[in-house]
Amino acid sequence: MLEKLPIDEEKLGSIDDSLNNIQQQTFPFTGKNRLLIDLPSDISLFVDEKVISLLVTETNRYAEQKLHQHEMIGQREKSTTSKEIIKFIELMVWMSLVQKPLVRCWSTNPIYNFPLPRSRMSRNRFKLLLANLHFANNETIEQSSRLGKVLPLISILMDNY
Numbered sequence: 001m002l003e004k005l006p007i008d009e010e011k012l013g014s015i016d017d018s019l020n021n022i023q024q025q026t027f028p029f030t031g032k033n034r035l036l037i038d039l040p041s042d043i044s045l046f047v048d049e050k051v052i053s054l055l056v057t058e059t060n061r062y063a064e065q066k067l068h069q070h071e072m073i074g075q076r077e078k079s080t081t082s083k084e085i086i087k088f089i090e091l092m093v094w095m096s097l098v099q100k101p102l103v104r105c106w107s108t109n110p111i112y113n114f115p116l117p118r119s120r121m122s123r124n125r126f127k128l129l130l131a132n133l134h135f136a137n138n139e140t141i142e143q144s145s146r147l148g149k150v151l152p153l154i155s156i157l158m159d160n161y
Contacts, residue, residue, distance in 0.1 A: 043086050046093070050156045054135060055085045062134040080129060087120045088129050
């Protein structure tokens with residue numbers, strides 16, 4: 001059916017050589033070096049003062065419980081505040097949009113150079129808040145309750161919405 005086509009080896013070699021010599025044209029980046037969207041200026045679109053207060057109280061309580069549990073009382077960390085929790089939530093919203101690993105968000109590598117997280121808080125402080133973030137007091141949670149750790153947050157959200 002199909003006949004074998006004659007192939008000129010000399011032409012193929014010259015085509016391969018010419019393809020290897022082609023260089024891709026580069027174009028300079030002229031846009032703005034920033035996100036094209038801004039963070040919400042008012043986090044109250046997502047959470048209200050009751051939720052912030054709950055997060056501050058329970059996060060500080062859990063950090064204290066961890067320090068006492070590990071007998072590191074002399075190494076007490078600075079307690080968090082409402083302003084810091086708001087910055088933390090803003091960063092969490094931003095990170096959900098950027099979708100890069102946590103380590104990359106604070107990197108100074110030119111590929112991942114995001115100035116926003118570094119301007120809000122240090123990576124170590126963010127990781128500490130993330131590790132201690134709590135919505136309920138561990139000492140008062142019913143052991144049989146599967147929602148015990150988030151029940152105070154759910155109650156506030158149910159009341160609000």
